Amino acid sequence: MKTTRSFAVLLWLRRLLRPLLDPYRRYQHARYIHAGRIVVGLLVSILLTTGIDLPHGEWASVTMLIVIGGLQHHGNIGKKSVERAYGTLIGAALGLAVVTQQDYLGQPLLTYLLMSLICGFFAYHAIGKGGYTALLSAITLFIVAGHGDNPVTDGLWRTVDILIGIALALAFSFALPLYAVYSWRYNLASGLRNCAKAYDRISSGQSITADEHVKLTAKLNATMLQLRSLLPSVSKEVKIPIVELEAIQGHFRMCLSTLEILSSIRPADMSQVLLSAEQRRIRRQLIGMARALQNGATDRLERKAEPLENPQDTELAIPGELIGYRLLTLQLGKNLDTLQQRLAKTAKRWKI
Numbered sequence: 001m002k003t004t005r006s007f008a009v010l011l012w013l014r015r016l017l018r019p020l021l022d023p024y025r026r027y028q029h030a031r032y033i034h035a036g037r038i039v040v041g042l043l044v045s046i047l048l049t050t051g052i053d054l055p056h057g058e059w060a061s062v063t064m065l066i067v068i069g070g071l072q073h074h075g076n077i078g079k080k081s082v083e084r085a086y087g088t089l090i091g092a093a094l095g096l097a098v099v100t101q102q103d104y105l106g107q108p109l110l111t112y113l114l115m116s117l118i119c120g121f122f123a124y125h126a127i128g129k130g131g132y133t134a135l136l137s138a139i140t141l142f143i144v145a146g147h148g149d150n151p152v153t154d155g156l157w158r159t160v161d162i163l164i165g166i167a168l169a170l171a172f173s174f175a176l177p178l179y180a181v182y183s184w185r186y187n188l189a190s191g192l193r194n195c196a197k198a199y200d201r202i203s204s205g206q207s208i209t210a211d212e213h214v215k216l217t218a219k220l221n222a223t224m225l226q227l228r229s230l231l232p233s234v235s236k237e238v239k240i241p242i243v244e245l246e247a248i249q250g251h252f253r254m255c256l257s258t259l260e261i262l263s264s265i266r267p268a269d270m271s272q273v274l275l276s277a278e279q280r281r282i283r284r285q286l287i288g289m290a291r292a293l294q295n296g297a298t299d300r301l302e303r304k305a306e307p308l309e310n311p312q313d314t315e316l317a318i319p320g321e322l323i324g325y326r327l328l329t330l331q332l333g334k335n336l337d338t339l340q341q342r343l344a345k346t347a348k349r350w351k352i
Contacts, residue, residue, distance in 0.1 A: 023182050023352075024182075024186060024294060024295075026182065027178075027182040027183060027186050030178050030182075030183075033178060034178065037068075038065070038068070038069060040172070041068070041169070042061055042064065042065070044168060044172075045057075045060045045061045045064050045164075045165065045168050046061060048060070048164070048168075049164070054157070054160070054161060054164075055153075055157040056154065056157050056158050056161055059143065059158050059161035059162055059165065060162070060164040060165035063084065063088075063161070063162045063164075063165025063169070064166075064168050064172075066136075066165075067080050067084050067165070067166060067169035067170075068080075068169045068172065068173060079236070083130075083132045083133045084132075084162075084166055084169075085163070085166050086133045086137075087132070087133045087134070087135070087136025087137045087139075087140055088140050088159065088162045088163060088166065090137040090140070091136065091137040091138065091141040091143070091144065092140055092144050092155065092158075092159040092162070094118055094137070094141050094145075095140065095141045095142070095144030095145035095155050096144060096145070096152060096155050096156070098111060098114060098115055098118075098141070098145045098148050099144070099145050099148060099151070099152050099155055100152065101114070102149065103152070108147075108148065108149075111147070111148035112147065112148070115141065115142075115145065115147070115148065118138070119138045119141065122134040122135065122138040122141075123138070140159075140162065143158055143162070144159060179237050179352065180230050180233035180234050180237055181237050181238050181350050181352060183226075184227060184230045184231075184234045184350070185293045185294070185350060186293070186294060187226050187227055187230070188223075188248075188252065188290075189289075189290040189291075189293035189294040190223060190290070191224070191252060192286045192287075192289050192290040192293070193287065193290045194216055194219055194220050194223070195220065195255055195256070195286050196283050196286035196290070197216060198213070198216050198217065198220065198259050199259060199282060199283060201213055201216075202259065202262050202263050202266055203279045208263045208266070213263075217260070220256055221256070224249075224252065224253055224256060227249055227252065228249060231245045231246065231249065234350075238349040238350055238352065239349060240346050240349050244342065244345075244346060247342060248339065248342050248343065248346075251335055251336075251339035251342065252339065254335050255332065255336065255339070258328060258331065258332045259332075262325065262328055262329065262332070265324060265325050265328070266325060278329055278330060279329070281333060282329070282332060282333055285333070285336045285340065286336065288300045288301075288340075289301065289336075289339065289340055292343065292347075293343070296351045298343075298347040298351055301340055301343050301344035301347060
C-alpha cells in the first residue's frame with residue numbers, strides 16, 4: 001500500500017514537472033524560465049548580502065544581472081562569467097593600486113591621468129577578441145577606485161561583492177539550464193518544416209506571390225540568421241566542431257536557395273514534369289529530419305533514403321524547357337541526403 005502511494009506521488013510530481021524537464025517545453029517557455037531564474041537569483045543575492053551585512057552588497061546583484069541578465073543560453077553564461085571574473089580581477093587589482101598610490105602621493109591630477117591612460121589602454125583592446133573583458137576591467141577600475149578617493153577597504157569589499165555575484169550567476173545558470181543546442185535543434189526543425197511547406201506550394205502549383213508564401217520565405221530567412229548566431233555557443237556546449245555545424249548550415253542555406261530558384265523557374269503546367277515520386281520523397285525527408293530534431297528520434301536519420309531516379313531515364317519524355325526544373329529538383333534531393341547524413345553523424349552530441 002505504501003509503495004503504491006509513493007508511486008502515485010512520483011507520478012504526480014513527474015506530470016507537474018514535465019514542462020520543466022522536457023527540453024522542447026523548456027525551449028518554448030525559455031523566457032519565463034529565464035525571468036524566474038533572475039527573480040530567484042536576485043532574491044538570494046539580496047538576502048545573502050543583507051543577511052551577513054556585507055558592505056556595498058548591491059554590487060553582487062548588479063554583477064549577477066550583468067552576467068546572466070541578457071543571456072539565457074548556458075554556454076554563453078559560462079563564457080561571460082569567466083570573462084567577467086577576469087575583468088573583475090584585473091580591474092580590481094588596478095583600482096586598488098590607484099587608490100594606494102593616491103593615498104601615498106596625494107596627487108589627484110596624477111591619479112586622474114593614470115586612470116584615463118589605463119582606460120585608454122582597455123578601450124584599445126575593447127575592439128576585437130576579448131573586448132568584453134577589457135571593457136569590464138575599465139568599469140571595475142572605477143567601481144573599486146571611484147576617482148581615486150575611495151578607501152582601500154571599500155575597494156576590497158566591492159571586489160568581494162562582484163565575485164559573489166559571479167558565483168551566484170554561475171550557480172543559477174545550472175538551474176534548469178537553457179542550452180543553445182535546444183534553440184538550434186528546434187529552430188532547424190521548424191525551418192525544415194517550413195521548407196516542406198514552401199516546396200509543397202511550389203510543386204503543387206500554388207501561388208508564389210501570395211502573402212502566405214512571401215511570409216513563409218521571410219520566416220525561413222530569419223530562421224537561417226538565428227541558426228547562424230547560435231553556432232559558436234552550440235559548438236562549445238556539445239563539442240561539435242564549428243566546421244561541421246557550418247556545413248549543416250550550408251546545406252540548409254542551399255535548400256533555401258534551391259527553393260527560391262525552383263519557384264522562379266516553375267513551369268506553368270506541373271503535370272509535364274513527371275516528378276511525383278521525387279516530390280513525395282523530398283517532402284517525407286524534410287518532415288522526417290524535422291521530427292528527428294524535435295523529438296530526438298534519431299533512428300529516422302539512419303534510414304537510407306530512396307534512390308533518386310536517373311534523370312537520363314526520362315529526360316526524353318518531357319519537354320526540353322522543363323529539364324532544368326527537373327534537374328534542380330533532383331539536386332535538392334541530393335543536398336537533403338547529405339544534410340541527413342551529417343545530422344545522423346552528429347546526433348549523439350546534439351541529442352541532449
